[in-house]
Amino acid sequence: MVSFAVLGCGRIGRMHARNIGSHPRAGLVGVYDVVPGAAEELSAELGARVLGSVDEALGDPVIDAVFIASTTDTHVDLITRAAKAGKAVLCEKPIDLDIARVEACWREIGTLDPLVMIGFNRRFDPSFRALRDRIQAGELGKVEQVVITSRDPAPPPAQYIRGSGGLFRDMTIHDFDMARYLVGDIVEIQAMGATLVDPMIAGEGDIDSAMIVLRAASGALVHINNSRRCAYGYDQRIEAFGEKGMLQAHNRRPTTVESWGAERTQARDPVLDFFIERYFEAYMAEIDHFVDCVETGAKPLAGFAEGREALRLADAGLESLRTGGVVRLER
Amino acid sequence: MVSFAVLGCGRIGRMHARNIGSHPRAGLVGVYDVVPGAAEELSAELGARVLGSVDEALGDPVIDAVFIASTTDTHVDLITRAAKAGKAVLCEKPIDLDIARVEACWREIGTLDPLVMIGFNRRFDPSFRALRDRIQAGELGKVEQVVITSRDPAPPPAQYIRGSGGLFRDMTIHDFDMARYLVGDIVEIQAMGATLVDPMIAGEGDIDSAMIVLRAASGALVHINNSRRCAYGYDQRIEAFGEKGMLQAHNRRPTTVESWGAERTQARDPVLDFFIERYFEAYMAEIDHFVDCVETGAKPLAGFAEGREALRLADAGLESLRTGGVVRLER
Amino acid sequence: MVSFAVLGCGRIGRMHARNIGSHPRAGLVGVYDVVPGAAEELSAELGARVLGSVDEALGDPVIDAVFIASTTDTHVDLITRAAKAGKAVLCEKPIDLDIARVEACWREIGTLDPLVMIGFNRRFDPSFRALRDRIQAGELGKVEQVVITSRDPAPPPAQYIRGSGGLFRDMTIHDFDMARYLVGDIVEIQAMGATLVDPMIAGEGDIDSAMIVLRAASGALVHINNSRRCAYGYDQRIEAFGEKGMLQAHNRRPTTVESWGAERTQARDPVLDFFIERYFEAYMAEIDHFVDCVETGAKPLAGFAEGREALRLADAGLESLRTGGVVRLER
Amino acid sequence: MVSFAVLGCGRIGRMHARNIGSHPRAGLVGVYDVVPGAAEELSAELGARVLGSVDEALGDPVIDAVFIASTTDTHVDLITRAAKAGKAVLCEKPIDLDIARVEACWREIGTLDPLVMIGFNRRFDPSFRALRDRIQAGELGKVEQVVITSRDPAPPPAQYIRGSGGLFRDMTIHDFDMARYLVGDIVEIQAMGATLVDPMIAGEGDIDSAMIVLRAASGALVHINNSRRCAYGYDQRIEAFGEKGMLQAHNRRPTTVESWGAERTQARDPVLDFFIERYFEAYMAEIDHFVDCVETGAKPLAGFAEGREALRLADAGLESLRTGGVVRLER
Structure with a gap:
């Protein structure tokens, strides 16, 4: 207890x-x-x-x-x-x-x-975790490419943006951590950003859309795409590609209902929106994992170092945005 | 409280x-x-x-x-x-x-x-309930046909079969209730049964596979198919078809992961197995609905009459099995 | 040649x-x-x-x-x-x-x-044929149940209905043949029909909706559902269920495009409509198979006997409609 | 004629x-x-x-x-x-x-x-074309992001690599053209490449894996990922994301069959492999469009300029690979 x-x-x-x-x-x-x-x-x-x-x-x-x-x-x-x-x-x-x-x-x-654990809840999502476990079990052979799609339903208010540290430190930080969770340490980053959603965000000196490419020490390439707006809900997907095939983890919806009619077929609900609903099971599993660590002394799946490395990637991404060039991360 | x-x-x-x-x-x-x-x-x-x-x-x-x-x-x-x-x-x-x-x-x-409520948990499954709500909201126009697929993962032991009242009173009773939930009172039933899964079940005088057709007072036709064995899990699906299109409710799986490889693509997990996992949310919603009824005096979605009518359908189905003929239900 | x-x-x-x-x-x-x-x-x-x-x-x-x-x-x-x-x-x-x-x-x-071949084009549909080939290769083990969904986009004119011989001889005849293609000879039939789509069809003494259950000599049970109207196109699907799992063959669409928006996600095109588009490849393969038979003397996949047996099933279905009882087919 | x-x-x-x-x-x-x-x-x-x-x-x-x-x-x-x-x-x-x-x-x-038309066959793929037509009809509002996935089933022989001009001029050139087809002229490119599939390709001075980000004059960001190997076939997909939602175009398979069993559910065939099968309809439509242009004098959907611009993007991508920096395209 x-x-x-x-x-x-x-x-x-x-x-x-x-x-x-x-x-x-x-x-x-x-x-x-x-x-x-x-x-x-x-x-x-x-x-x-x-x-x-x-x-x-x-x-x-x-x-x-x-x-x-x-x-x-x-x-x-x-x-x-x-x-x-x-x-x-x-x-x-x-x-x-x-x-x-x-x-x-x-x-x-x-x-x-x-014992310090950082709340990178997505590591505990049952689908993302199953995807990672299956990678580690060798289902893909060597992982060559990963595509992380991560889009919020709607932009936060200006005040939030102001204190957020910017898109990369606030939102993409989860995706940087997911990249590390799946392919390990990152050695290079290229980032391109834009303000396509809300001019307020540009006014705050931030971006609301981004496309990033990372190179892992393993050689794998990772793409992250972000947007602060997504009409169909909170878009959270992963695609990992390797020698033997591909694993995808998809969005979650409130029901399994499909609608077929004169205009369209197989239409499903919008996806779960927002993180509290989408990652409900992940948050529960996060607590469970932490309790395990406290009780057994095991190292947490997301320790202090994970929090630091994700922030380093965010900073490197900002530097790439500024210079337009690839940024190499010192190890 | x-x-x-x-x-x-x-x-x-x-x-x-x-x-x-x-x-x-x-x-x-x-x-x-x-x-x-x-x-x-x-x-x-x-x-x-x-x-x-x-x-x-x-x-x-x-x-x-x-x-x-x-x-x-x-x-x-x-x-x-x-x-x-x-x-x-x-x-x-x-x-x-x-x-x-x-x-x-x-x-x-x-x-x-x-206040007597019968535990027809499937009425409270979020997907089945959404399907019904959307029917009632007119999404399909008049409902013409329903197909209910209901297959257990594996046959129960002989002792269970012996006390179960037979497939129709034990297992199909849920599907009879689901038919009534979706299209209202039933006026005719035709049933065909077989023992294809386990000879033990024939030894107990029961069947393990069935295909049933019902006619509702509304005119709608309903098909139910049952099996006591299903290799990929607990198969629980509904398809409702009407003037304006079709609504389907599908099986649920532990994750959203899809696997793509040289042998197959888009492969997903086996479906949730068994009722406690599959209908977890339904059982919670069932309690919630009953608490509402106790607190407000509202009529339960599945009252004593629903329990009685589902059993009458089971009995009529057994008669159809025996005679090979359509059985008309008195109202 | x-x-x-x-x-x-x-x-x-x-x-x-x-x-x-x-x-x-x-x-x-x-x-x-x-x-x-x-x-x-x-x-x-x-x-x-x-x-x-x-x-x-x-x-x-x-x-x-x-x-x-x-x-x-x-x-x-x-x-x-x-x-x-x-x-x-x-x-x-x-x-x-x-x-x-x-x-x-x-x-x-x-x-x-x-050499007489009957134009049961659906036997040559690449997906239906693959489903059957995989059954024959043992993928399902013993086939226990089959569900055939077969719905026309819209009812034909009264004049066509008049000369058609009725739903079973005109439309269901394809599904009867498909049942035999998948599970072999049929020994029992139960049928329930209704006029839910167009009163004109009742006026012509015909039905426009039907649900049928067949028992094969192999023991397998087969369900067919038919409608003369389908808002989302020409609905042509098969589901075969056996000891080891299930195979499904689905509808075809003009494109692979999916639409995701605020109202719905994963929405696809209506299905191909009508038989000339849906079974385009099947008609080509039918000619190809016939040419093979002419050139090699091989027996066609759908000979005169297949045409006769499908008609016998249509007649037996009509008798079941009239009597409400199961009809046993003499062999 | x-x-x-x-x-x-x-x-x-x-x-x-x-x-x-x-x-x-x-x-x-x-x-x-x-x-x-x-x-x-x-x-x-x-x-x-x-x-x-x-x-x-x-x-x-x-x-x-x-x-x-x-x-x-x-x-x-x-x-x-x-x-x-x-x-x-x-x-x-x-x-x-x-x-x-x-x-x-x-x-x-x-x-x-x-009248010079360049064989960018993918512009004529029914699904890619429908995706573009629906974008132009306003279904997404302003397009903000596009993800193009393009993976060949297996690397070509060394001799082919040697004369190919490299991955970008040989394979990615189609994706560069697709990017322009969907979002118009490109103003910036960042590219990261690797040899993860076959050391022979590194030996030839080429890469076999790439992740690229483009910025369009419209402001849209485009990601392309490429691999010279794909275990499940010829992976050709597009995802376009905008203000109002997302459109995806998916891979094509030989049949619609899904397999459900104890190990996996909803498993489908590997995707069509290779370009002659995958783009069969596109090649037919390409000829048809060209014949229209000859007969009517209309401008082709892919003229000489499209061939030139795609090559300029390939060259700019190579420059970005070399320098690690963003490359700006002069207009």
């Missing part, structure tokens, strides 16, 4: 708190938020204690683990303090928007060998 | 007890089973009280509703007693294997206007 | 004449039609001789084979005369609407051991 | 000669090849005259059009001479491997305003 405190009771924190509450080997002990009332509301729903401060959580010997679901700018501080307090940490991505801070964080806590 | 006692702690009872336990507006108060230890085990898992007798459940004013998941031969007695005790009843199908007992049961309790 | 005369230059005759003309080992020598001008028009298009009479065709030693594409009431006479004249015969289905005339025809010509 | 001479009687020339022969408004008058016997063989099959020289074809007033299917190094010379002789020209891609020669060719013949 792993006892959790959830730090941050916004939308994503509430979802994780519920998932922790329903996990057979996890218990939700306390919840904390800087916004008055947020923790109280969640406490009323789930029966966990309202924590008066982060220190209360970190000082409580009953609490084994903290789930950090607060704003990005607080992650490094909370990871550091929690690691020093001997708590296991599951932190939402990204670790930080600044790679220097991320690296400094690890210099400070790395010697403690803390 | 609706408080439940679960009567019968076998596999299906345990599943429902867990679903009740996780429903936000339902509570599991007590569990009962005639087999020593079964209720204790479930109680230990879920924290509900072990009930010493059915009467203890029916006499407890805290308990609003009973879930009857005991053996078929106990259903009529338990429904009757629970209805008289003023409890809401959710009972697994079938009500009984003997239509005379079913009708006698209703004569005894009907005037009490009890 | 096989030289053909085409008797009957209506729509279907013209199609076959063009297919013969483009076959590398077939030649179109002459065309004949009772309607003035019809043969002339086809001759102008394809360069074949206009024949003044059937006798001119049958008496011409250059002509190896006749394709009978004239009206159904002329088939028996033309088959008989052509067989006696030593010509190979490829005749559109049905042989006749009257089983007595069909049997008399064979009594008259059977001893000549003529 | 358009009379053709076919210059070059290799595999592709023979295919086109047959297609011309079976086109209702085209006639195959003569065939020519430098290899002794090749023209004779084709003449024997199709009945066309064997031409003793290119001049004999160009000097014959009966001949309206030449189909140039000889080796790439002869294309520019033959296009030039045919254009000067007033013949309509349909030439296999590429025009040449050297952009300077291509531009010189047009300087020489451009003022004659000749």
